[in-house]
Amino acid sequence: MRVLIVEDENRLAENIARSLRESAGYAVDIAADGQEGLFLAESNPYDVVLLDLMLPRLDGQEFLSRIRQSGQHTPVLVLTARDDKESVVALLNTGADDYLTKPFDLGELLARTKALIRRGKGQASPVVAIGDLELNTVNRSVRRAGREITLTAMEYRVLEYLVHRRGAVVSKTELLEHLYDYNWEKFSNVIEVYISGLRRKLDVGSSPPLIRTLRGQGYSLQA
């Protein structure tokens, strides 16, 4: 999953980013002003945007209405110091999906972010089952036919994304875009390494194979 934080308070943004990376294994990009945020949001497919309201150059409200006008459905969680009813209502009406008032709890921020990502993928429950595969997004555990499977952080992230997009064909590029943040170099063969690792761990002693490769197109996860 890839998250965009638009927040001009640099240290706050860094703290949120660190927490998201460490606790959820998300790829995180940070924009320090609205203009930069808009550029990033338009050029990358984010799974969720965390948006501060008081922003230099382009304020949060404006950012929100611009990305909604351009037809983006990315869930947006607004971080605001104002908690009066009017501004909350205005925010939600502009297209925000949720809001948190400052100062907030990082744990709550994380939980709300995960919930927004799930909803954004049409998945309400934090535990996803596909056939005999069970993925718990809260504690990041994976079971197949009741058997606990231990994955590396990157393998989990690949699997989580495929699970959220189950049935669909996911290209390597899409995976790269959603699993790595802006600063990382992207090598498509890295994905193949993770996929083969996942296959080895998931499909050992179980059938049918869950991840299928569609040559020249990408991967698809289905029971």
Place this chain on the structure above:
Amino acid sequence: MSKSIKTGLIITVLASQILLAAGLLLTGLYDTQRRLLASLDAGLQAHAMSVAALVRYTEDATGNVYFDDSLLPESLDAGHPDVFVIWAARSGLLVRSSHWPQGLDLPLGGARHWNFTAAGVPYRGLRLEQVPILDREVGPAFAPQTLTIVYAAPTVQMDKQVREAGIFIAGSSLLLLGITAWLALWGIRRGLSPLQQLADQASLVSARHWELHLPAETKEIAELRPLSESMAMMLSRLQRSFAQQREFVGNAAHELKTPVAVLKSTLQSLLHRPRTAEEYRAGLEHSLEDLERLERLLQWMLRLARTEQWAHGALRPDLPVIELSATCEEAVERIRVLAEKHRNHIVLSSNAEVRLRADPEDMQMVWSNLLENAVRYSAEGSPVEFAIARRNGGPAEITVEDHGEGIREEDLPHIFERFYRGDPSRTRATGGFGLGLSIARAVVEAYGGTIRAESTPGKGTRMIVELPVETSPLTPTGN
């Protein structure tokens, strides 16, 4: 005991009524007595002349006289007989009335009218002398005599009439007194009722409900108009300052949330999993920086609140007289590091020695606020001009001028407002809170000065402070 306008008014009304009644009674009594006395005196005169007419000459040449008591006039008061004595000039005591009180001796000579008491009965007497005898005999050897007559009538009846008149006047006065007292009470109560209504309305005013609905009556009554008008004005002033206070608290809370959010996230993130010593150290250093930022914000807010509080009072005479340029130099020194970082050079110039009565700390804060803004918004490497000038007899003029991006025209009227940020980016990115200029203005105004800004977008900003100067000598410093 509380003072009451109503009681006071009633007491005043009653006291004046009583005074009036007493005056009426006295003059009434005096007048009645005077009239009765005049009529009594006339009666006495008439009766005295009547008895004088009863003196006749004996029909001989001796010219002796006798008193013919067959035609005695009736007494003036039927209940109390009159008394009289007649002396003839040659014959001596001629007659003494039968009711003449025992032992009463009347000296000859003295006043024409007088009062006396005999045998417990009050009398009014009339003395007539040299009264000619009406009965005239004509003869060659006739020697006429004159009479001295004392005629007195009891005044019992008259005294009774005077007393009755007095009782009548006093009684009717008391009745009128009662009626007017009641009228006064009713009138005062009615007249004061708008005051009560005003009080009732005023008691409904609270921090949530500022409206004062003045009853129509209180607006019409001339005496109440100043009161109700000043109450309305006081309320609107209170409401305004209350609103400002609420806005300030709201803004302050909003402003405090961001540094608290940063601090909280840093600490939570630090605690999320075991860290290396370096990570802990970095986290703690960051926390400390954020805490210092919070502290600075708090200090500024408190200083602003404190300054605004005494800004409305007069200048404090306990403040020392200081040299202005010293506080400017101090402020330049404080900003030096920041200025060097921006490669700005602060040029301080002064054309006069200026003395002020001020807390040097306050002045330094004003200058550092202005200089800090100037440096932050200056183009890198450009100078910041800081000048003290004084024209003849006028106030001191202190200007801080930068050559930076300037202030947008639409922002210029608002830059002294608390927490105002024209472009939200400006101050956040440069570390301000939107409080510096409000504090500067509050302090300058507290010292009886003015502050204003001139700006040309793209060219730079000029802040001009005018302060009243002090002519008394510098206060010697403690050390």
